[in-house]
Amino acid sequence: MTTDSTTTAPTGLPDFPQPRSAKCPFDPSPEMRALSDHGPLTRVRSWGGTTPWAVTGHAEQKALLSDPRLSAEFSRPGFPSPVDPRHAHAGGTDLSFVGMDDPEHARLRRMVSGAFTVKRVEAMRPLVQRMADDHIDRLLAGPNPADLVTALALPIPSLVISEMLGVPYSDHEFFQTNSKTLVSAVATAEERGLAHRSLVDYLHQLVGEKQAKPGDDLLSAFARRIEAGELTRAEAATMGVLLLLGGHETTANMISLGTLLLLDHPDQLARIRDTDDPSVVATAVEELLRYLSIVHLGRRRTAVEDIEVGGTTIRAGDGVILLGELANRDPAVFPDPDRLDITRNARLHQAFGAGTHHCVGQPLARMELQVIYPTLFRRIPTLRAAEERDRIPFKYDAVVYGLHALPVTW
Template sequence: MSSTPATPEASAVDIPDFPPPRSAECPFAPSPGMRALTEYGPLTRVSSWGGSTPWAVTGHAEQKALLSDARLSVEFARPGYPSPVDPAHTHGGGTDLSFVGMDDPEHARLRRMISGTFTIKRIEAMRPRVQKMADAFIDTMLEGPKPADLVQSLALPIPSLVISELLGVPYEDHEFFQFNSKTIVSAVASPQERATAHTNLASYLDELVGRKLTEPGDDLLSGLCGQIESGELSRREAAAMGVLLLLGGHETTANMISLGTLLLLQHPGQLALIRDTDDPAVVRDAVEELLRYLSIVHLGRRRTALEDIEIAGRTIRAGEGVILLGELANRDPSVFPEPDRLDITRNARLHQAFGAGSHHCIGQPLARMELQVLYPTLFRRIPTLRAIDDLDAIPFKYDALIYGLHALPVTW
């Protein structure tokens, strides 16, 4: 990477390559190459796929402003969109992820149909059920052999079961949807593998929606059948919404559970604060700090400028790509003093782990609640929990668009 600041007039050799690889020496932090981008200011050009030079936004204030700016488009197919995987190798590999890839007003129209399910009040009503799930899966893990893989024993099945019940997806199909979801978010899967995985999930959800049209239940997909029958929503749109929620509802939370657990095992004093407290506010603050510190959406949120935008002394021209690096915004020292220090007592609620603006993660109340249940329950139930491998032997997801762990062997 060049040490010369990447100004708008900079030549191609001055522009740093993106994305820089993560470092195995510091697996919980943004890579040195990523951190170096902040030296160029809150916005800088980067060199990405096919010689494109999108803007990388590193500053917290600039990201907050741009994430709420309607002059930026989220549409994946728009010219100039900075794809997280090489567009030269994505032919036939596109995916329909419902409103996450739409601009308003269509985005808002579809999002409103499910927003009521994710209100804090409704999610809090699920907390006792999630607590029972956590205890049941921990019971099973304790009764089984040691060492155990925390990913397969706890981190993956709990959010999978939660989102299955919420959507009305049979949990017995979890191996099918977990495998296909993992393929969709893989950074190394072939275009055909990603396309096949998406087709598998879309076909599965379409068939499930079809069954619920005749035999509705008390779940989110059944609720969407009313919009299908009234003509507000097509069956295909409902299935695409199901794919989005099923994938996002378990893949991201599972990674936060395992990655956060490993991080806390490296910081026993911080872990003890979570384990020993009876104060829900302490746990809430701890979860927010873990979300800030880990920032598992680790390759940025991507947009395309619809108009010229002046910000931080730069001009983003219409048609140019923008990559908003939440992992750097969440370590902006002007917002989070000593940002590289894990401190679960700090007020980290200004983090952007869930994005911001109209496209902020709709499932964030659910993810927060699950993490608030899981971390203290796990450490209280298994106070001697420990990883059996050193960090350099643990398989981190360097090969995925959502950061986390492939496995976490533990014992007690």
């Protein structure tokens, strides 16, 4: 039987989002988990009384993320905001092709995808290995306890994406501070708007410098496309903001959050630390990506036509929130999904999304994690958290989940 969206929207809907439980900070909130009990799609009540669809099933999410009848454009009526509209930037926050549909999405995405092929990313592995060793050297030579976020988790992805883009790492405090504001769920509209404008202005100026003096980096490649009339400077700047933000914020959170999770599972940590087989580490990274799902407020879309999926009809104009963290705990795909098992084949996870909008930088994120986890645990085998769990600051206040700080000792 097919359910019509017009008959199921009104009263008694579960509120969305719901905060995670401090007792189980690695898991979706109990209220979010309960959404799956209603079936793979259920209406929820979100910001301002809107009632988008929450999609919890793995198969349904995969189908919808590949369906061109769902739009990623932020400005469409019915688009479900990832933050309270009272905190949203009134003019919108342009995140380049992430908020576009084809063919414009495909046109811009093609300009960056070549830099993130597996072959090109693998050529950077020795560089990332040197970075990891250098930062661990500094960590060991510094004060004990130390904050793993500022000492390792944040600087390495920032250095890597800066190298790829041609952004001076000396400006890292500026772009990290503004990026933190952009992914905050509690920043005001003014704060978010100022952070976005600051980053766009910064990248706009930098692209101009690359036009005058190009190098061997992505921003220089954008500059050449501007000269060829294939790209505007404004498009290049907003694309640079997207890559700068996505290139360090998400991976940094996975490094710190995954480290803490593994410290809670010493038997699985030991497998990563003690193996000489890169395939074992690669499999472990996929399981960590499945289990943690740092994009924890869903991928947002709007239906532009009626879509039937999972026995339900989503009507044109309906907002849709695709909850990857619940798809990654779907028992139909991942048996005993709440158990961390780094030997599990977890490659079907949706940590990077699916369809045309899947994360363009996923090969880079995978490689960085494959380098950093085993290097950290081999170099510091006595590593442990320096604070009790309830004193470790999780990012309950951000749209990308992780840790504000991870105090460690050894």
